[in-house]
Amino acid sequence: MVRLRVTTKALPEHNRRHNRSLLLQTLLHDGPMSRADLARESGLTRVTVSDLVNELASEGLISELGPRPSPRIGKPATLIGLNENAYHVVSLDLSGDDRFVGAIVDLRGTIVQRAHAELGGAGGADAVELALRLASELVARSTVRLLGIGVGTPGVVADGVVVSAPNLGWAGLDLAAAFRREFDVPVHVGNDANAAALAMRTFRDTTSSFLLVEIENGVGAGLVIGDTLVEGKGSSAGEIGHLVVDENGERCACGRNGCLEQVVAVPHLRARLAAAGADRRAGVLTDAGRSLGLALAPIVATLGLDDVVLAGPADLLDGPFLTAVLETVRSRTLATAGGPRIVVENDSHDLVVLGAAVLVLSSELGVA
Known part of the structure; x- marks a missing residue:
């Protein structure tokens, strides 16, 4: 989490590093722009921007892309862009x-x-x-x-x-x-x-606060609140895979019985589907989705989340599984504007x- 109390003074080199990052991040997310554009977007002076652009260009991180196409009379502005192949x-x-x-x-x-x-x-x-x-x-x-x-x-x-x-x-x-x-x-x-x-927030169009649940060999969650990744004490935030959802369930690798991981992780879910046969597939997925929904509902309610992302194999998570998660969470939380949005990202790797x-x-x- 962000440090709430300032305990050290800011040094000039800190400011310069911050401003370098600001320009690089602006070019990454907003695309090529002129030096004047960068000054307006960043709030930095044109002199500072010019100095940093020269420094970043000398390192190969950015490059001049040529004049901006413009119908106006006069010399067009030169566009600056991130050199994605610098590293x-x-x-x-x-x-x-x-x-x-x-x-x-x-x-x-x-x-x-x-x-x-x-x-x-x-x-x-x-x-x-x-x-x-x-x-x-x-x-x-x-x-x-x-x-x-x-x-x-x-x-x-x-x-x-x-x-x-x-x-x-x-x-x-x-x-x-x-x-x-x-x-x-x-x-x-x-x-x-x-x-x-982090990938969702950096490279996808997401809100500034959301919960991502990754379902693969295990089950874990990543929580972003106000553009801050919440890691928790001892970096243990999001370890929902070992929440016990069935005390009479299967033995987990952690030593307990009936962990959420045993119910919804990919290898366990595929094994139950294979044993159940095609006619019971929807029922197995619905039961698993309901178990995940029961685990997520108090988290969603406590944090007031509107967005939950499930990342994992689409053939398992789309359909009955997703429907059961959504219905379970919505039925157990206070409905606000239709309840939380829960979507599947099937490219978890x-x-x-x-x-x-x-x-x-x-x-x-x-x-x-």
Whole structure:
């Protein structure tokens, strides 16, 4: 969360870094513009803008695109644009139930290349080695400078350390350090659902406050309130996968019975669908959606959320599952203007890799 009390003085270099980020972010989200446009949009003086534009251009981060087309008489303004290929980011999503997914991402959030590695039930040190090999493959493919490596992983993550990720057999694992030993670039590791939420806010048209629930090998949530990612004490906010929804349910990897993860995570849900047969498919999905709705309703009511995003396989989440989630949440919360909007984003792997790239962009360039 944002620090509420100011405890240190602002130094000149802080202001300059902030203003650099402001210009880069403006060009990222609003597209090419002139120096005068940048001054108006940012509120900075033209002298400051010109100075920063020259600095950023010398680093290759922005470039002149030529004169703006204009019917007016006189010299047209020169457009400045973000150079999306100034750097690449290698991003990994380790949330899949059957494979790790990776990509090379440019500064605009375009996926340049993709790769994946079959998980094959790997856990512990084997899973770490698999992730490192996938990253190495992508690093070798990158054709421009690397800004860094971003990793979205299941579990509670604090300062690059995976505190607990039961499905991968990780506890107290300094995943960032493992990557830094292999690669001579900045490395940033975050929770997969938090990464997906960052991708939604940076590269999708979303409101400034929403809850994203990622449903893959596990279940986790990313919460954005007022354009701030809420990570909670010990970075444990959003760990809804281990809320107990059925005390008589199946044993979970965390050691408890009947966790939400056992009901709605992809491998468990697919297994129940296979056992039930085609005629019971809708019923299985409805029951799972209702369980998720019961878990989400108090969260939605407490925070007053109007937007919830479900990220995961469309063949599972669209249809009866989504309908049951929506009906359950709306029936258990105070209806305001039709109740919360709940939608499905079926490219959860893309969201996580893009969010892992945002971890790098925000840390290294101040852009999100």
